[in-house]
Amino acid sequence: MKYRTLYICTALLGFGLVVSCTPIVEEMTEVEKRAADPRNKAYMVGDKASGYVYMTSQTRDMQDDDIANPAFTWVDLAEEKWSKVEGKAGKSCASCHQDVNKAMKGVANKYPQYDPESKKLIALQVKINRERTKRMGAKPWKWESDQMLGMAALVKLQSRGMPVNVKIDGPAKPFFEKGKEFYNQRRGLLDMACANCHVDNAGNMARSNVLSQGMINGFPVYRLKWQKPGSVHRRFIGCNKQVRATPYKRGSEEYTNLELFLMWRASGLNWETPAVRN
């Protein structure tokens, strides 16, 4: 229903009875239109809604077509890298893992994970670099480099369509709790917590953008603002800067713990990597 129609009827009593009804037509707000789109049903589970639901239909079109989704040019790059021999050990990713679609299926749900070596959580990017430096004798990739973005997207792509389901018990528990604390902690000049936008105001506008629930089931995400894919830690930096808080570094304990909490928060939604967002 594109329009809600209100009728205001006025009745004039007096020397006669005059009744006139004036229709007042109210168009649905942009947010209401997007939420009502039947295409969004598969992207909502209970109270949880993927960022997909908050995008315009044109942005969703870009995500739904792998040819139109620019993130795939980075995924293609990573596919080539997968079979490329690099480093002193003379190996490629394929040397140990063989086919990426078999070996990396479900891996998106395994990171961040507790690492007994460093006694804290490690994100997927850290693991990729470990494999490169220790097993391949190759140079590590920078967190936001084309190679790392492509590889992280390629790996998580193998979990696309599977529900987000991450372990928060066992040794990961205290780090999960820290992430949860971070999410609810007010910070910055604007003195706002993640929850203030993504829980209290999801569905409302922040300047010209519709605030989503901040679900991370699509990362690394091709963001129209960045005109390239970006990691979830990059988004955290942006969010912190927006409330005028000093951001942490990519791969920091704070952001890795937060990432685990947010993955738990998105449980039940399907992986959409690489998603397209505004």
Place this chain on the structure above:
Amino acid sequence: MARKPRVKVPSSAKKGDVIQIKTLAPHKMETGQRKNKKGKKIPRFIINKLEVTFNGKPLVTADLHPAISANPYFAFFNRVTESGSFKFVWTDDKGKSITTSKSIKVA
């Protein structure tokens, strides 16, 4: 290792069929209006032309301008009558071009 263009062409079609061809070219498409952190304008650098030929014959020629955002997507329809190869050439402001081709079997 540079990113490569993505092209979707059906592998086969019947003679007289109308097929849809989709293309995606990897490019920053720098408009020339943005400024760097020091306040200096980042020079314009875009793909300014896309030429599609079929079996050597020109099919589609598109002039691209700075308003087109990064990683330009271009899709079009074509009525196929014979088997052959589509060739896609994207040319940028510096005169460099990236090329790819896809073949189709038309019965």
